[in-house]
Amino acid sequence: MIGCGTVGQGVAQILSQQKTLYTRRLGTELALQRILVRDAKRTQQCSKIDPSIVTTNPDEFFTTPNIGIIIEVAGGRGLISQYVRRALSDGKHVVTANKSLLAAEGSELFSLAHENRVSIAFEASCGGGIPIITALQFGLMANKINAMYGILNGTCNYILTEMTQSGKCYSEALSEAQEHGFAEADPTLDVSGQDAAEKLAILSSLAFGIQATSAHVQSEGIDQLNLTDIKFGSELGYDIKLLAIAERNNKSDDHVSLRVHPCFVHTEIPLAQVHGPFNALSVYGHATGQTLYYGRGAGQMPTASAVVSDVINIASGWYPHAFGELKLWSNDHGKNNWVNPDDLPSRFYLRISARDTPGVVAKVGTILGDAGISVSALLQHEVDADKFVPVVITTHSARQGAMNKALAEIGRLEVINGQPVCIRIVDLPHD
Secondary structure, eight states, X not given: OBOOSHHHHHHHHHHHHTHHHHHHHHSSOOOOOOEEOSOGGGGTTOTTSOGGGEESOHHHHHXXXXXXEEEEOSOOSTHHHHHHHHHHHTTOEEEEOOHHHXXXXXXXXXXXXXXTTOOEEOGGGSSTTSOHHHIIIIITTTSOEEEEEEEXXXXXXXXXXXXXXXXXXXXXXXXXXXXXXXXXXXXHHHHTSHHHHHHHHHHHHHHHOXXXXXXXXXXXXXXXXXXXXHHHHHHTTEEEEEEEEEEEOSSOTTEEEEEEEEXXXXXXXXXXXXXTXXXXXXXXXXXXXXXXXXXXXXXXXXXXXXXXXXXXXXXXXXXXXXXXXXXXXXXXSOOOEEOOGGGOEEEEEEEEEEESSTTHHHHHHHHHHHTTOOEEEEXXXXXXXXXXXXXXXXXXXXXXXXXXXXXXXXXXXXXXXXXXXXXXXXXOOOO
């Protein structure tokens, strides 16, 4: 095993606790033979790890005899990428939880695995203990996947849940998430949307048979969200979520859009009921319709469970065979075609802070109309302490590019205080 942090120690604990069960299921024993770490002292606190198998020497690690599977739970790229490539080149199967590595180098790594007749298992890279990867690889194999909508980051979902249910501002909710261990000391990767974008790239590569990286995902974070808009959204019957969205273009199956951004969803849909640090993914297949996968998307034991499950599947023999036959992430899928973000249709929530003078709403309505955007509803409260009127407008479906143009023009109006706030409204498809 490469790495022995929180997840790695969880893997060691599960393998030790359930050793008899796994031996009975497989007819052979699973044993952790060698662990490669940067600092051997960090493993001493784990009673399930034999200190004699811990090394800081990569050559000693890779030349250990009788190893068929290498688990990578160190995370990151760079040196870790070199280690994974060495393992594959040496004819070792690899189990990894490394979403960043797969999202950036997945196609190359899978090609290397196929060349050396070994497999890469990566259930733990997306969704923690939720078997999302297995569902897409095998459970939904008979389906053409048309769309996926997911809550793929527990940190963001916890923060948004606290803002919605407890009325906390963003900074308060983030601090609480950090206190409870749901957010890192530096939460940038999570709150920027990058973590969810990396997971979406992996899931989309499987679901659509494309070669997607996180660079193909249009992503926005949650750090600019305002409690005012969450409250207005609640009045209109919406919850705020950071959604990861992958869709085939309605007019052309070979055009795909991938995006991660905050959006309003109707409170009655299943994804709106996913609260706190939990994750969920709604998948739409041409034959199955909607299927929903829900559970703990992160944490030591859920993630370690996914890692050990992959180890068992490889040890049983069926996964390497299926991996080789399916040629996942291969280079023969043809050219990827990405939908221009400006062409993406959406409904929109728009909030402006307007001077309390006649004709302001009419001016905004004219700008929207000239951009081809039709107003669906309007919500207006009393004048605030600064003598401005908060006005909320929801629209019918319109192109993102048209809305961007309208927002720029509205922001230049002298009767508007500050820049308008715009949040997408996502209406999930029906079966």
